Amino acid sequence: MKKNCDQDSQLSKQIVKWYLKNGRSNLPWRKNVTAYRVWISEIMLQQTQVKTVIPFYKKFISRYPNLKALSSANEEEILALWTGLGFYRRAINIYKAKEIILSDFKNRFPKSFDDIVRLPGIGESTAGAIMSIAYQIPYPILDANVKRVISRYESVDNDSTHKSNKKLWGLSNKHTPRKNIFSYTQGIMDLGATICHNSKPNCGVCPLQDDCKSAFKVIKSKKETKKQNPTKKINFVLARSNCSFLLFKKLEESFWEGLWTPLELDPNHPLPWKDDIETIEEINIKHKLSHLNLDIKINIYEYEKVFKLKTNEKYKWVNKSNIDKFGMPKPIKSIIEKL
C-alpha cells in the first residue's frame, strides 16, 4: 500500500498546513509519542469518540505507562480498566497482543507493518495509523473521518459497501503524502472530527473548500434498511451480603463475554443456592447494545453471610470496594454502586 506518484497531493498539503495551526495537539496521546501509547490510543479510539476515550486513556497509561509495565498484567486487570468503555474484545486483544509482543518480539513493539497488522485487534487502518504516527513511515488509514473527508472531497460513495470501501482505500492511499505524514494523519482525522462533521459540515472554514467536489452539499449515505435491533429479556438474580455481591464470569455469550455479572436465571427457576430469603428488591432497566436491546430485570436477595456454591461456573463474592478490579458492564457496575 505504498504510494507511487511523484508528488504529494494538494489535499495532503492543505491538511498539513491546517493541522499545524488548528490541530488538536493537546490530546494526551499526542504527547510523549511512543508506539505503545499510539497503539493503546488507537485501540480505544476504534468506534469511540475522542471525548469518551480521554479519561480511559489517562487511567490506562497511568497504570501501564509502557510495554514493560503492561507485560505483567493479567486479562482481568486490563478488562477492569476497560469497564464502561465498551467493545470489551478490544481489551482481551490487548492482552493477547502484549503476550505475543513479549514472546515473539522481546517485548519491543514491532516495527514493520506486517508484524503489527498481525497482532490481535489491529487491522489495516490501525496498523497504518501506528506506522504513520509512531514511526512516521507513510501508510494510509481509513477510519470514519478519512472516509467522510475523502468521499466528500472526491464526491464518491461512502456507504460501507465492499465496493465503496475499496475505492476509498485507493483514494486514501493516493492522498497519503511522503512528507509530514505525522501531521497529515492526525490532521485529516482532526478535520473530519471538527469541521467535516457528519451532519452540517462547516465548509466555510474548511481548508479544502476550493477543491472539494461536495462543498456545501452533504452527501447522504443511503442506508435504506434500518432494521431494528431485537429485544432480549434478561433475568438476573443478585445475592448480596452486606457489601459483598455474588457475581459470575460470563462465558460463550453474544454480549459482555468475559465480564462479571449477576447470575442469569429463568424467572420460574429456583435459586441455585439456599433460598431462605431475607429481603427482595427488584430492579428493571433497559439498556441498548450495538446489536441488541436488553430488557433487564434484577432480583436482589439479601443474606446474613456469604456462602459457597456447588457449581462449575466461575463465581466470586465481590466487595463493593473492589469492583474496580473486575471487568464489568457499565449498567451492572452502576447498579451495584448504588446499592
Added chain:
DNA sequence: TAAACGTGGAA
C-alpha cells in the same frame, strides 16, 4: 460477507 461487538454524544 454480513453481522457481531458497548457506550454515550449529539441533533
Added chain:
DNA sequence: TTTCCAAGTTT
C-alpha cells in the same frame, strides 16, 4: 424521544 453513529476488527 428516537435515531444515528463514532480514530474498526473479527469471523
